[in-house]
Amino acid sequence: MKGYAGRILDVDLASRTFGFRPLDEATARLYLGGKGYGTRLLYDLTPAGIDPLGPENPLIFATGPLNGSLAPQSNRFAVVCKSPLTGGIGSAACGGSFAFGLKKAGIDILIVRNQSPTPLRLEIDGDKDSVTFLEATDLWGQGTRATQEALGKGRNHAVIGPAGENKVLYAGIVSDERIAGRTGVGAVMGSKCLKAISVTGTRKLELEDQEKFNDYTKWLRKLFRSHPVLGEKLRRYGTMGIVNTTNARNILPTRNFKYGHHDDAMSVSGEYLEDHGLVGVKSSCIHCPVACGREVTVEGVGRVKGPEYETAALLGPNLEITDLRWVNEWNFLADDLGMDSISLGVTLGFAMELQERGLLQSGLTFGDATGISAMIQDIAHRRGLGNDLADGVKRMSERHGGAGFAMHVKGLELSAYDPRGSYAQGVEYATTNRGGCHVQGASMYFESTGPLTIDPQSLRLKAEIPVVQQNLACAINSMVLCIFTTYGMIPKQVHELDPKGRLHRTITFLFERSGPMYRLLTKLKLAPVTWFEKWLTYITGQTFTSGHLQEIGARIFNLERMYNLREGIGGAEDTLPHRMLHESTFPHLDSGHPLDQLLPRYYEIRGWDPQGVPLQRTLDRLQVRT
Amino acid sequence: MSITVELTYDLAKALGNRRLELEGTPTLRQVLALTRERFGAEGATFDQLTRVTALVVNGVLASRTHSQDTPLQDGDRVSFLKAAAGG
DSSP states (O other), X not given: OTTXXXXXXXXXXXXXXEEEEEOOHHHHHHHOSHHHHHHHHHHHHOOTTXXXXXXXXXEEEEOOTTTTSOOTTOOOEEEEEEOTTTSSEEEEEEOSSHXXXXXXXXXXXXXXXXXXXXXXXXXXXXXXXXXXXXXXXXXXXXXXXXXXXXXXXXXXXXXXXXXXXXXXXXXOEEETTEEEOGGGHHHHHHHTTEEEEEEEOOOOOOXXXXXXXXXXXXXXXXXXXXXXXXXXXXXXXXXXXXXXXXXXXXXXXXXXXXXXXXXXXXXXXXXXXXXXXXXXXXXXXXXXXXXXXXXXXXXXXXXXXXXXXXXXXXXXXXXXXXXXXXXHXXXXXXXHHTXXXXXXXXXXXXXXXXXXXTSOOOOOOTTOXXXXXXXHHHHXXXXXXXXXXXXXXXXXXXXXXXXGGXXXXXTEEOOSSOGGGOHHHHHHHXXXXXXXXXXXXXXXXXXXTSSSOOOTTSSTTTTHHHHHHHHHHHHHHHXXXXXXXXXXXXXXXHHTSXXXXXXXXXXXXXXXXOHHHHHHHHHOOSOOOSHHHHHHHHHHSSXXXXXXHHHHHHHHHHHHHHHHXXXXXXXXXXXXXXXXXXXXXXXXXXXXXXXXXHHHHHXXXXXXXXXXXXXXXXXXXXXXXX | OEEEEEOOHHHHHHHTXXXXXXXXXXXXXXXXXXXXXXXXXXXXXXXXXXXXXXXXXXXXXXXXXXXXXXXXOTTOEEEEEXXXXXX
């Protein structure tokens, strides 16, 4: 199959053995690769009820057909395993360069099984078809930055920091300065005593129609460079450029999500950073023309990658902190120690509210930076109270109380878009299989932050948008492509419309009322339209359209759902924190998110029963084998 | 009686102030006019910087809840909003 290396590498850390086997073409056609293929493997390789931190939990690194090509934003890999944080499906995606390295080594998927008794690292040479098992005691305890420096250039690495080694439940896996942050995949790597994987190779990816791919990609790069989001806003301000927008919309998490607005939020915005402390622009994802990464200086460390929006919001206003120097430092610590800054920020906010309410003597208070750097270190090393915070807010709330303001879904800490001002995003949080995350659909772009937004607080389209977006995100995370590529789908002309004007109002009016038409249009299988459909078509030789991607995405989403159901996670977990459902942040409303009014419709569109279980005919239609 | 007007970064930078406090309960039309007034001779700068911005009242897009001539209420927060993308 074109677009694939055609091989799975299976490594056993206990026996220190490995083997290559062919990629299954039928599975690749159904699930593409990345998250989709990885979820299929996890489902098939493991029984229900395994210990996520035990030897039986495989750690699956999966690329897709776009990786290894020169398609912009395509150097990402997915990591799939059972999540130690949620007990359900664990998955995370990461930029950097590791995906490119795997493909160059002729590997689509790497499965790491069992555990080593002592710290280990792997060196994979795709040209020699070899895997070397090396002692890594000297690297154990090192940060992700020092570890990668020690491993050297010329190979591509995926590593963990102390947080992963100490099985912090929201530890991540780092490639260059990017992190597969969510659901605790780094803790699973740490449980295997696997410090690092380095990969090298010189294989070339075969494409079905190289010429068409090249011509189209060349044209598209130019288009991206002139696009208002990809070529201008993200390029100039990074993802922090959205801070002032979410703040104006009243959906910027503030004081552990008690409020959606902070008077001084501008001080942690991308625009402010540009004028105060930005030292460079950094693209640590190779072949990416957007370069959304920022470079900042941290005292005593030097130039490092700056924070993303999620980090700036959750380690900033969510803690009532608006001094960028602190946010920069904590962001660096999270990256270097190897942990998810989203879960970290929410957990710190929760600890502060517990302190405020007298439920826990955490020593952490809103608006006070004192002790936070030390606490982040303690979390990564599971020292003192840090050992408690290392388990995330769900477990903390079980120990100390405060479940009503423990901001998570299914155990995964919420991202930085308050769903009370973004109802479709709330449905997405509640139903997403890995838990409360924003990049499994990014519905808020259509209702709160984008150039053409429908009413975020009406019920119209609020069940439909998450279904379409979640399906698309599943497909994109299986190619594996950056979700930011979807921002390019809204053309420049729309961005230039005056939101105060009549044409803008007319379009949003019609969009809000499109209902079944909206879903129908996304299901059409006429011809490839978007770049990811065209790239897939040119690379694999199969025809991909919006309808195909919706179908593949729905298949992956339903398989994830079946995995969670097998683990006992069902409709009861499709909910939002009490604060989101019952506390209002808007003066014209006396309650929170109306999830109960939207969930039945969402289940119906999904083809699930009222308890949120996929109907057999839905599984049959999507060819989901269970 | 007053309302708060929160500016975009560009407007704030041009004006040297992040927010304005306006006395009374002006309408949105008056908010625009009064904010523009603060720019004095640089009104064209204000026009340019607000060309593709929306107005939001207490987090809600004003075009859905207010006409240009609806009086605002004491304590309202009016924000200039620019579309953005993050992650």
